[in-house]
Amino acid sequence: MKIKFYKYQGTGNDFVMIDNRQNIFPKNNTKLIEELCDRRFGIGADGLILLENDNSTDFKMVYYNSDGNESSMCGNGGRCLVAFAKKMNVINNETTFIATDGLHHATIFENGIVSLQMKDVDQVNIQSDYVFLNTGSPHHVTLVNDLEHFDVATNGAKIRYSDLYGKAGSNVNFVKQVYENHFAVRTYERGVEDETLSCGTGVTAVAIAMNAIGKTTANTIELDVQGGKLEVSFEKNNGIYSNVHLIGPATFVFEGEVDF
């Protein structure tokens, strides 16, 4: 069987996109998804995303990590899927879609930048040496001294597989403050089981965590990731973070056809 795919990336977090509005994709074939995401034997990506029909919104997002398993929300993937939905003529420049963590509104600006509204955050677990919160996916956030030379893969895996997070695990973000409203972030992603060049729910978690522990009073925060720059903005009322937006590029890379 032949299936058409489209490759996208958002600050280096890359995805295989498939238009599954006709229900053609074998969704339970974990091995196939893993193979399509494989960087040597497949197309190569951090994840695979299906664009599906939804009765009450513009479309549905179904997200799989590169290990082949369906997972929770992907912020960069959501932004790329919005760009893909526009390419497929499903939407124009404004959309509302459904993902595993609920409704998302998004806007595509004239320069191609995509702003994606993320879920509200009402629980931020602040510990002495880390912060844990869920921005659609679970995130451990910790400040480190030498981010440039930090071994993200080894230290991220240690925390991801620690007793702290049990079988479900967590994504792990290592952070350095650059200026009052500006942070550098490197992320270990569960389901990829390695450092990725960027993580959208991860930088969203970092922006909120840094505000929650008083490292910044800003509500528009710049984030440098390995694959580029992102921005996160939010409102904070009585400890609840709402109107959270993840803003950055979402770029089409190439398209092709796979035979399986």
Ligand SMILES: N[C@@H](CCC[C@H](N)C(=O)O)C(=O)O
């Ligand atoms: N890259 C994503 C996060 C994808 C989900 C994550 N790997 C998980 O399983 O929790 C993003 O941009 O948010």
